[in-house]
Amino acid sequence: MINFDDEIKKFQPSLEVEEAEDAIYNNDFPDVTDIINKIINNLSDK
Amino acid sequence: MKCYKCGSLLTDENMCLKCGADVTSYKTVVKASNAYYNLGLAKAQIRDLSGAIESLRTSLTINKNNIKARNLLGLVYCEMGDVVEALSEWVLSKNYKQEKNIANSYITSIQSNQGKFETVIQTIKKYNQSLKYAKGGNYDMAVIQLKKVITLNPKFIRAQQLLALLNIKDKDYGKAKKCLNNILKIDRNNTVAQRYLREIGIIEDITAKDISESFLPRRKIKDLNSMPLRGNDILLPPTSYKEPSNGAITVINILVGVLVGAALVWFLIMPARYKGLTSDYNKSIVEYSEKLSSGNVELNTITKQLQDVQAERDSLTKKVTDISGTDGNNKLLIALIDSANSYIANDKTKAAELLGSISDVSLLPSDIAKTLYNTIDATRPAAANELYNLGTTSYYKNNFTEAADYFARTYKLDSTKVDAANFAALSYAKLEQVDNAKKYYQYIVTNFPTSKYISDANTYISKH
Numbered sequence: 110m111i112n113f114d115d116e117i118k119k120f121q122p123s124l125e126v127e128e129a130e131d132a133i134y135n136n137d138f139p140d141v142t143d144i145i146n147k148i149i150n151n152l153s154d155k
Numbered sequence: 156m157k158c159y160k161c162g163s164l165l166t167d168e169n170m171c172l173k174c175g176a177d178v179t180s181y182k183t184v185v186k187a188s189n190a191y192y193n194l195g196l197a198k199a200q201i202r203d204l205s206g207a208i209e210s211l212r213t214s215l216t217i218n219k220n221n222i223k224a225r226n227l228l229g230l231v232y233c234e235m236g237d238v239v240e241a242l243s244e245w246v247l248s249k250n251y252k253q254e255k256n257i258a259n260s261y262i263t264s265i266q267s268n269q270g271k272f273e274t275v276i277q278t279i280k281k282y283n284q285s286l287k288y289a290k291g292g293n294y295d296m297a298v299i300q301l302k303k304v305i306t307l308n309p310k311f312i313r314a315q316q317l318l319a320l321l322n323i324k325d326k327d328y329g330k331a332k333k334c335l336n337n338i339l340k341i342d343r344n345n346t347v348a349q350r351y352l353r354e355i356g357i358i359e360d361i362t363a364k365d366i367s368e369s370f371l372p373r374r375k376i377k378d379l380n381s382m383p384l385r386g387n388d389i390l391l392p393p394t395s396y397k398e399p400s401n402g403a404i405t406v407i408n409i410l411v412g413v414l415v416g417a418a419l420v421w422f423l424i425m426p427a428r429y430k431g432l433t434s435d436y437n438k439s440i441v442e443y444s445e446k447l448s449s450g451n452v453e454l455n456t457i458t459k460q461l462q463d464v465q466a467e468r469d470s471l472t473k474k475v476t477d478i479s480g481t482d483g484n485n486k487l488l489i490a491l492i493d494s495a496n497s498y499i500a501n502d503k504t505k506a507a508e509l510l511g512s513i514s515d516v517s518l519l520p521s522d523i524a525k526t527l528y529n530t531i532d533a534t535r536p537a538a539a540n541e542l543y544n545l546g547t548t549s550y551y552k553n554n555f556t557e558a559a560d561y562f563a564r565t566y567k568l569d570s571t572k573v574d575a576a577n578f579a580a581l582s583y584a585k586l587e588q589v590d591n592a593k594k595y596y597q598y599i600v601t602n603f604p605t606s607k608y609i610s611d612a613n614t615y616i617s618k619h
Contacts, residue, residue, distance in 0.1 A: 110354065110357075110358075111320070111323055111351065111354045113320065113323075113324045116320055117289055117290055117320065120286055120289075120290075120313070120316070120320075122283040122286055123237060123239070123240075123279045123282055123283060124239040124240050124243070124279075125239060125276070125279055125280060125283065126239055126276050126279075128239070129239050129242060129243050129246075132239075132243045133243050133246055133247060136243070136247055138219075140215070140216055140218055140219040140220075141187075141188075141216065141217045141218065142159060142181065142184050142217070142218050142220070143219075145180050145181060145184055146159055149176075149177065149180070
């Protein structure tokens with residue numbers, strides 16, 4: 110059975126235009142390529 | 156594929172021919188990212204948008220420079236009504252690769268249609284507002300807003316999902332199913348929509364079962380006439396007997412039928428109709444209340460603006476009055492004109508005295524006025540001397556009233572004349588005007604502490 114109170118908690122607000130700038134700036138997280146590059150660089154330094 | 160170190164094109168070799176970097180692992184990672192992109196593309200092509208988002212996100216987690224994956228992710232977001240997320244992805248894509256990037260044309264396309272973009276942005280705001288209403292228990296308002304949102308942007312999946320959930324809460328499964336089917340037309344494998352539909356199916360099955368169990372099962376009644384005769388069956392001959400036909404009973408039966416019909420209408424149909432009308436009426440009230448509250452907000456804003464404008468106008472009017480009124484520049488000019496009149500009439504003493512009301516020549520509004528002021532002001536020492544001489548004459552004639560006036564005016568014209576201050580004090584002392592006498596002695600004490608009159612001044616002030 111659907112529990113309304115539990116379900117409504119899962120809904121999140123949609124991103125608004127004013128928040129887009131923050132979303133873009135906060136997107137700069139390392140990907141797997143970055144991690145591998147870092148590992149290779151560390152190995153070559155040693 | 157480009158080298159992660161120097162950016163030059165890579166060959167089939169496992170090292171960069173330009174910088175010599177080992178690109179074995181890098182190539183594997185890029186291939187994995189592309190594989191997830193292909194998976195995402197395949198899912199998007201069969202309208203499994205949720206699945207496509209998942210695959211494309213994985214592709215970007217592996218390689219954030221995968222421009223194709225990022226552009227497709229933006230496109231999928233846009234299709235699901237999340238336009239701001241879509242724009243964010245395209246802006247990032249443009250940032251990673253500025254030229255020959257289809258994200259540029261997507262962004263341009265949105266920017267060129269500002270009206271529609273504004274509408275979509277408003278629907279996002281309204282959806283967020285509806286979510287607040289729903290979380291705060293204000294379900295009616297949430298439903299009204301969501302209906303508007305879906306009318307303006309039918310592809311907005313989040314809004315359709317929330318409206319479906321609210322309809323399920325209201326046990327309005329028909330409307331909920333409509334929303335959920337709309338979602339599945341856009342996103343075929345939307346897990347939330349599928350789960351809600353399954354739950355609705357279970358609820359409807361249970362309801363149908365309850366209804367069927369509340370009545371006796373229908374049995375097929377066999378036609379006895381068509382059955383073959385058995386040994387124990389009794390055959391009755393057909394009879395011509397009929398129920399006595401009575402007109403009064405027929406009329407009573409009709410009346411009872413009419414009454415039963417009226418009662419049915421009254422107790423079954425009318426309440427349902429009234430309920431429908433009341434429901435419509437309540438919805439109208441909610442809509443009008445919403446319009447009224449927004450109107451009140453606008454009215455308050457306009458009233459506030461009006462008050463601000465009025466305050467600004469009053470402030471400006473005051474400034475104009477201060478500058479050009481009889482207390483401002485005009486007052487100075489009037490004093491200068493009066494003084495000039497006396498000067499022309501050769502009454503230089505009066506001219507100098509009238510000039511005294513102009514405290515600072517720099518306040519005069521023009522250079523001509525300042526020149527005129529300086530011309531008249533040059534007569535000030537002569538005027539002071541003339542008044543001083545008149546005062547001395549009056550003093551020695553024991554006419555202390557006139558003397559006090561002359562000396563006071565002298566001191567006003569030339570505040571360096573300590574003799575005038577002393578004679579003014581003496582005249583007022585003779586006239587027994589202690590306050591005035593003390594005032595001039597106080598001038599001596601304050602302004603001329605080394606003068607010969609200082610001891611007399613101190614003595615008088617201490618005694619009185």
